[in-house]
Amino acid sequence: MATRDEMSRSFGAAAGVYESGRPDYPTEAVQWLLEPMREPGRALRVADVGAGTGKLTRVIAGLGDDVVAIDPDSEMLAALHAAVPGVPTFVGTAERMPLPDASLDAVVLGQAWHWVDAIRGSLEVGRVLRSGGMLGLIWNVRDERLPWVRRMSEIMHGSSAEQMLADGHPPVAPPFSTLDEQVWGWTRPMSRGALQDMARSRSYVITAAPEEKERIETELDLLFDEIGVVGGSTIELPYVTKAYRGQRP
Structure with missing residues (x-):
């Protein structure tokens, strides 16, 4: 099995299926992350880390803010x-x-903080944020209250993000302390191909041995046959977006 570091840096090899299979973030959730920093007539300076x-x-960018993107994988940045x-x-x-001290209003991470050393990451985020700046963390998580979604997760193997969030709030360290939390529920129409791409974009699957990848695809195909996702049909995949924000003193 791949190491945690290998898994965290595996996504560039699957940039295409990541873009196809992973959902976008609800605009209202991103607005909530940044809302405390809003001032009339001024664009925020934001870094998207693990972009x-x-x-x-x-x-x-669609909200009109000035954003820079940071990622450890140059292949992912090329796709971005x-x-x-x-x-x-x-x-x-x-x-x-690679940013100056106190240069940002906000640092945000989507589907990424679970790969971060919370102590070192919190300290570095605190360095690049101005006083009062915001750390925003956000995840799209499949809603497993539906049996078929739960079965799909079992086939694909659980992720470290899902385990972390099941255990409670994501960990942070000084200069951050408590995190505010908000949750949104929504659905995304998914074809059979998009569902397979979503599975192929997960670090466990990207780094799995060929026989394990074959097992996952075969079992997912059987599941999709059972729930009737065939031909050009789609199914609504339910998601919960979990967002957390914490302010630098």
């Missing part, structure tokens, strides 16, 4: 550049950002 293919970056032209990109991590 991947830019799913969170494009929402922030194609999807969100004009956004500055940097290779880096939450623990080491």
Whole structure:
């Protein structure tokens, strides 16, 4: 089995299926992350860390804010550049950002904080934020109250993010303390191909042995046959978006 570090840096090899299979972030959830920093007539300075293919970056840019994208994988940043032209990109991590001290209003991470060393990451985020700046963390998580969704998760193997969130709030360290939390429920129409891409975009599957990948695809195909996702049909995949924000003193 791949190490945690190998899994965290595996996504560039699957940038295409990540873009296809992973959902976008609800605009209202991203607005909530940034709302405490809003001032009339001023764009926020935001870094999207672990930006991947830019799913969170494009929402922030769409809100009219100035955003830079940071990711450890240059292949993911290349996909981001194609999807969100004009956004500055940097290779880096939450623990080491190539940005000046006190230069940002907010640092946000989508589907990424579970890969971060919370102590080192919190300290580095605190360095690049101005006084009063905001750390925002957000995840799209499948709603497993439906039996078929729960079965799909069992086939694909649970993720470290899902385990972390099941255990409670994501961990942070000084200069951050408590985190505010908000939750949104919604659904996304998914074809059979998009569902398979979503599975292929997960770090466990990307780094799995060939026989394990074959098992996952075969069992998912059987499940999709059972629930009637065939041909050009789609099914509504329920999601819960969990967002957390904490302010730098």
